[in-house]
Amino acid sequence: MFRSVARSAAGKHLIRRGYATEPVPARKVAVLGAAGGSGQPLALLMKLNPLVSQLALYDIANTPGVAADVSHVNSRAEVAGYVGEEQLEKALDGCDLVIIPAGCQESLALVNMISNPVNSTVPIAAEVFKKAGTYDEKKAVW
Numbered sequence: 001m002f003r004s005v006a007r008s009a010a011g012k013h014l015i016r017r018g019y020a021t022e023p024v025p026a027r028k029v030a031v032l033g034a035a036g037g038s039g040q041p042l043a044l045l046m047k048l049n050p051l052v053s054q055l056a057l058y059d060i061a062n063t064p065g066v067a068a069d070v071s072h073v074n075s076r077a078e079v080a081g082y083v084g085e086e087q088l089e090k091a092l093d094g095c096d097l098v099i100i101p102a103g104c105q106e107s108l109a110l111v112n113m114i115s116n117p118v119n120s121t122v123p124i125a126a127e128v129f130k131k132a133g134t135y136d137e138k139k140a141v142w
Contacts, residue, residue: 028054035059
């Protein structure tokens with residue numbers, strides 16, 4: 001990529017324009033759980049991402065409506081909605097990235113902690129999870 005630099009009419013400000021030497025490659029992204037409370041805003045963010053050319057939205061219900069809403073956003077990504085187990089394979093076909101914000105309220109997120117000093121912050125976090133009754137020894141890696 002190279003840049004073109006020019007002065008504005010008044011000569012006070014620099015105007016920079018970027019020119020790409022290669023087109024942005026096609027990328028397909030699938031959001032599994034796209035009709036949920038986290039999936040809908042995530043689908044919108046993926047639709048706005050200039051690197052995404054195809055957006056596959058999947059959920060067990062209501063995905064066509066979400067896909068219709070998101071498709072109205074003016075960006076290069078083409079949106080398709082998929083519903084039910086029989087359409088899951090089609091939604092995943094050719095994906096470069098799969099994002100899964102879906103889950104039950106009882107399911108727990110995996111927490112990745114990078115912090116200093118590790119020898120004190122990680123045990124503190126573990127104790128917080130233990131007090132909440134959500135600590136899973138099988139997922140704990142120190």
